[in-house]
Amino acid sequence: MPIDKLLFYLDFPFVRYAIIVGVLVSLCSSLLGVTLVLKRYSYIGDGLSHVAFGALAIAAVLKVTNNMLIILPVTVAVAILLLCTGKNARVKGDAAIAMVSVGALALGYLLMNLFSTSANISGDVCTTLFGSTSILTLKAGEVYLCVVLSVVVLAIFVLFYHKIFAITFDENFAQATGVNTAFFNLLIAVVVAVIIVLAMNLVGALLVSALVVFPALSAMRVFKSFFAVTVAAAIISVVCSLVGILVAILAGTPVGSTIVAADIVAFGSFYLMSLIQSKEA
Amino acid sequence: MVNAQTLIKCRQLTLGYGSKDLVRDLDYDINEGDYLCIVGHNGSGKTTFLKGIAGLLSPKSGSIELCGGLNRNQIGYLPQMTVVQKDFPASVEEIVLSAFQGKHRLLPFYKSAHRERAMECMALTRTESLRKSCFRELSGGQKQRVLLARALCAAERLLLLDEPVTGLDPESTGTMYRVIEDLHQKGMTVVMVTHDVDTALDDATRVMDFNKISTKER
Numbered sequence: 001m002p003i004d005k006l007l008f009y010l011d012f013p014f015v016r017y018a019i020i021v022g023v024l025v026s027l028c029s030s031l032l033g034v035t036l037v038l039k040r041y042s043y044i045g046d047g048l049s050h051v052a053f054g055a056l057a058i059a060a061v062l063k064v065t066n067n068m069l070i071i072l073p074v075t076v077a078v079a080i081l082l083l084c085t086g087k088n089a090r091v092k093g094d095a096a097i098a099m100v101s102v103g104a105l106a107l108g109y110l111l112m113n114l115f116s117t118s119a120n121i122s123g124d125v126c127t128t129l130f131g132s133t134s135i136l137t138l139k140a141g142e143v144y145l146c147v148v149l150s151v152v153v154l155a156i157f158v159l160f161y162h163k164i165f166a167i168t169f170d171e172n173f174a175q176a177t178g179v180n181t182a183f184f185n186l187l188i189a190v191v192v193a194v195i196i197v198l199a200m201n202l203v204g205a206l207l208v209s210a211l212v213v214f215p216a217l218s219a220m221r222v223f224k225s226f227f228a229v230t231v232a233a234a235i236i237s238v239v240c241s242l243v244g245i246l247v248a249i250l251a252g253t254p255v256g257s258t259i260v261a262a263d264i265v266a267f268g269s270f271y272l273m274s275l276i277q278s279k280e281a
Numbered sequence: 282m283v284n285a286q287t288l289i290k291c292r293q294l295t296l297g298y299g300s301k302d303l304v305r306d307l308d309y310d311i312n313e314g315d316y317l318c319i320v321g322h323n324g325s326g327k328t329t330f331l332k333g334i335a336g337l338l339s340p341k342s343g344s345i346e347l348c349g350g351l352n353r354n355q356i357g358y359l360p361q362m363t364v365v366q367k368d369f370p371a372s373v374e375e376i377v378l379s380a381f382q383g384k385h386r387l388l389p390f391y392k393s394a395h396r397e398r399a400m401e402c403m404a405l406t407r408t409e410s411l412r413k414s415c416f417r418e419l420s421g422g423q424k425q426r427v428l429l430a431r432a433l434c435a436a437e438r439l440l441l442l443d444e445p446v447t448g449l450d451p452e453s454t455g456t457m458y459r460v461i462e463d464l465h466q467k468g469m470t471v472v473m474v475t476h477d478v479d480t481a482l483d484d485a486t487r488v489m490d491f492n493k494i495s496t497k498e499r
Binding site: 173 | 332335336337352353354356357358360363365366369370371372375376378379380382383384389390391413414415418431432435441
């Protein structure tokens with residue numbers, strides 16, 4: 001029976017850790033995902049995760065025991081650079097993301113190859129990129145860090161929800177009427193970087209974008225207010241991640257790609273729903 | 282109006298992008314109670330000047346000063362619509378209410394006074410029946426009226442309008458002008474960038490012509 005098998009697995013702490021982290025990370029990423037997709041920054045997740053991969057390589061070369069100490073600051077710095085330079089930058093938004101993204105990926109792999117002491121480099125790289133097993137090897141400390149950071153991200157989002165909406169819909173208007181848009185753009189950039197780093201554990205560097213864009217795009221097919229879209233994106237994301245993790249455990253498939261597959265199925269169903277909706281109207 | 286309070290004071294103002302100056306060495310005052318129309322060809326710097334007043338563009342040299350106790354959060358602004366907005370999943374009410382974000386810094390919800398004011402502004406622009414509608418499903422004229430309602434919510438003393446009637450049918454255009462003129466009669470200072478010279482000039486008390494970079498009083 002699958003239920004028995006599931007209950008058997010749930011007795012293991014690492015499975016419970018995976019579920020906790022999965023739910024929190026997918027919740028945070030979907031909330032910010034709505035803003036990023038609407039601001040035309042869908043690819044920021046991909047870019048930043050590659051930067052995080054590069055930073056991971058640096059951490060590995062320097063033999064830092066707690067690699068978060070390097071990954072988090074580097075990713076935050078690049079996020080601020082990409083999201084806050086805005087319209088006056090010499091290299092425009094999407095081009096800047098593309099450059100930083102492949103650049104970091106290439107240099108990261110290069111560093112790992114040159115300096116790694118591990119016998120199985122391609123295995124290590126594959127794990128980081130696709131998160132094949134890393135979520136099932138989380139330690140209690142990493143889970144606590146993830147919980148704390150997620151709660152902070154959620155608190156910031158709830159507290160500044162209306163500000164985030166105002167800036168997403170019309171940054172110029174917000175600035176002209178006295179909202180400190182520079183500060184809030186900075187805040188969004190930092191929060192996005194934190195979420196991307198957390199989400200890497202779940203689905204790996206290459207698939208992080210999926211957690212950011214799929215729930216938001218699914219919700220936008222059907223719902224008509226920003227609030228409804230945000231809540232729906234959060235629910236879709238959490239459900240897909242839960243389903244993905246459980247299926248991955250039961251069927252022995254890679255966690256990250258199973259979650260993304262669940263997100264794709266959800267997008268397909270919401271797309272169909274929107275077609276039916278527009279026929280009725 | 283001789284003793285009218287000055288709200289915006291521009292001195293030796295130069296505005297532009299990169300190496301291109303669109304406004305050069307401009308001295309200009311906007312006074313309380315003005316209905317100022319800014320006209321001129323495309324690319325003559327009308328919108329740039331309005332962005333300068335709105336605080337979206339810093340002067341390359343010279344200064345733009347808010348005077349007479351005017352605070353940035355008392356200014357309403359109707360920018361030209363962006364591509365992002367045309368396809369935005371938000372209800373009309375959410376958009377109009379977002380006007381109040383500059384007025385309270387940390388409150389994570391809206392006060393009932395804000396909600397009432399938002400309803401008033403939606404009534405003024407005849408958008409109250411669209412309150413729950415989705416912005417991306419509205420017509421061009423309806424979208425523009427919603428954005429005007431939002432600008433009204435923010436505007437306590439000064440209203441900046443960037444081509445408010447572009448893309449509107451004659452009826453919506455008429456409504457738009459009536460609403461703006463009403464507000465002006467009630468004491469609102471209005472600065473409007475427009476292509477629609479004839480109609481706009483009927484109501485305006487001052488005109489600024491960017492083709493000549495000279496201004497005349499009426």
